[in-house]
Amino acid sequence: MVLSKADQQQKEKVFNKLRLKYKDYNDPWGFNLETIKQALEIILPFYKNYFRVRVFGKENIKDTSYMIVSNHTGQVPIDGALITMAFAYEFDQPRVLHSMVERFMAGLPFIGDLSAQTGAILGDRDNCKWLLSQDESILVFPEGTRGINKSTKNFYKLQRFPSGFYRIALQAQRPIVPISVIGAEEMFPFVLQAPKLGKKLGLPSLPIPFNLFPLPAPIDIYIGKPINVPTNLSSDAPEKEIRPYVQEIEESIKMNIEKGLKDRREFFDRVRNPIQDFMKKL
Amino acid sequence: MEEEVKKVLIIGIRGALAQILSRLILENHPTWEILGLDARSVSNIPKQKGLIVKKIRYSRGSFENIFRDHSFDYVYHLARVSHSTNNHSDFTQRLELNVMGTNRILDLSLRFNVKKIIILSTFHVYGALSDNSIFLKEDAPLRASLKFPELRDVVEMDQICSTWIWKYQSKIDSVLLRPCNIVGTEIANSMSQYLKSHLSLKPIDYNPIFQFIHEFDMANVLYRSINDLPTGIYNVATDEFITLRKALKIVGGNGIPFPISLASVMNNFLNLTHLGIAPYLVEYLKYSCLIDNSSLKKHLGDDIFRFKMDESLKLIS
Known part of the structure; x- marks a missing residue:
């Protein structure tokens, strides 16, 4: 997959800006701008030409520290990589989002190290707090594996968010940006779950997809308006006091999922359009 | 006015850190008297005015005699036996020395009215686990032996001290130090040897973050524990951290690149x-x-x- 000249130029611009922004940044997980550059080089052609990502609501984002909260879909965390790519590539002031990953993944050989170098680290409260205190933005998927490993019949059903992420945002007093990703469920459209076997193998879940490589489902990322957290609510407040705020985030994400599902591109138009073009030529 | 003479006991004087500490104490307080003990040979320890070194067997009787014969003001327990082998008999001996031995030293310090005891533990007690939070505080659980049971003597020793210092805080001042990796030209611990060795395994599949402290800085913290640290448990580390690969690059260790996850299996x-x-x-x-x-x-x-961290690392290269 070859990038257009404009994309190549934009890519270089992004790298230069990131170099400037992170020249003095050093984190205790091994953040490495060169690895990030290599990762972007690999992901960008897929982002532009394979998943043909569209980003809506870019105007909602300023160059500041946020807690980005998204729905989690698609069996493998490609959605996280695409959201991170969007924040690095689509904005005048690019930044590297720090994705919070599962304990299982953080401990894997090679993968754990590579993730850490690209800013994706163990989703631990102290880690989140440290990053937010450094004015970094973090990307959290409150649904965790419950969200990503849904069977086909449950696609796009948002799972209940636990309140931990909100308590961290409260403590750090950072606005929350709700994000809805549409299209990732169709990367692996037919999935069976084998939770018992997964448990025996020590895996958090074991999805068995029909296809092994993700299909080129068009991806839409909807960025909602940042939601400020209250200043007069303690991060240790009882669950019943926190829950309405968490529900507000859930509702905002659900609303954009519904909108996105209505407005999304046809799943197989990537295949169909070239055939139609060919037929027209004939 | 001449300074009051204080008597200091350093257990584990053969160690490089103990020797730097003794020099530091005597430079600052030439009138103080230090007795250095070790179960290993002490013949090679450089002579210093004010320092007497003695080889003893680490037994209850030997320690009792020493405590009876001297009225120590300060006791440094730096004699934790290293956990760098996994030989079973070594482990049993370690368990005896580190756990029971420490208990005896604490007990004797209390009985013989020592003013302050300073104990050297290690950050290893927290354990290296994939779900470790960053910057563990002193009250974090000690999980080292969950993954590697051979470290349980180290954890046990630390826990005995932690409980003991609070129990007797009204009777004796105590400081328990948990330093990060100590490196230097004199110290010969596992980490210094690992970094310097050309035959050691260098992980290609993991790249953890490390904290290092120079042996002189560590000795200085030990020294300042006498007057400046109130009873308590303290982590000892600088503000800096570095990935293992960068540290190895600075030291110049040309080890053997190897997937360390396989080494875990081979270790069995x-x-x-x-x-x-x-x-x-x-x-x-x-x-x-x-x-x-x-x-x-x-x-x-x-x-x-x-010492800055890269300075400390360059010095051992």
Whole structure:
């Protein structure tokens, strides 16, 4: 997959800006701008030409520290990589989002190290707090594996968010940006779950997809308006006091999922359009 | 006015850190008297005015006699037996010395009215686990022996001290120090040897973050524990941290690139000490175990360390 000249130029611009922004940044997980550059080089052609990502609501984002909260879909965390790519590539002031990953993944050989170098680290409260205190933005998927490993019949059903992420945002007093990703469920459209076997193998879940490589489902990322957290609510407040705020985030994400599902591109138009073009030529 | 003579006992005087500490004490207090003990040979320890060294058997009787014959003001317990082998008989001996031995030293310090006891533990007690938070505080659980049971004497020793110092805080001042990796030209611990060795395994599949402190800075913290640290437990680390690969690059160790996850499996069958890697160290080469230094800095200030981390590493290369 070859990038257009404009994309190549934009890519270089992004790298230069990131170099400037992170020249003095050093984190205790091994953040490495060169690895990030290599990762972007690999992901960008897929982002532009394979998943043909569209980003809506870019105007909602300023160059500041946020807690980005998204729905989690698609069996493998490609959605996280695409959201991170969007924040690095689509904005005048690019930044590297720090994705919070599962304990299982953080401990894997090679993968754990590579993730850490690209800013994706163990989703631990102290880690989140440290990053937010450094004015970094973090990307959290409150649904965790419950969200990503849904069977086909449950696609796009948002799972209940636990309140931990909100308590961290409260403590750090950072606005929350709700994000809805549409299209990732169709990367692996037919999935069976084998939770018992997964448990025996020590895996958090074991999805068995029909296809092994993700299909080129068009991806839409909807960025909602940042939601400020209250200043007069303690991060240790009882669950019943926190829950309405968490529900507000859930509702905002659900609303954009519904909108996105209505407005999304046809799943197989990537295949169909070239055939139609060919037929027209004939 | 002449300074009051104080008597100091340093247990484990053969260690490089203990010798630097004794020099530091005597430079600052030439009138003080230090008795240095060790179970190993003490013949090679350089002579210093004010320092008497003695080889003893670490037994209850020997320690009792020493405590009876001297009225120590301060006791340094730096004699934790290293956990760098996984030999079973070594382990049994370690358990006896580290756990029971420490208990005896604490008990005698209390009985013979020592003013302050300073005990050297290690950050290894927290354990290297994939789900470690960053910058573990002193109240974090000690999980080292969950993954590597051979470290349980180290954890047990630390826990005995932690319980003991609070129980007797009204009778004796006590400081328990948990330093990060100590490196230097004189110290010969597993980490210094690992970094310098050309035959050690260098992980290609993990790249944990490390904290290093220079041996002189560590000795200085030990020295300042006498007057500047109130009773308590303190992590000892600088503000800096570095990935293992960068640290190895600075030191210039040309080890053998190897997937350390395989080494974990091999560790069950082979003695990896022959490959320049202490068995317990395998987990620490996979996962980070970073410690928080805010309690220490609260009492000793922000500018306690003379050596920057890369300086410390360059010095051992």
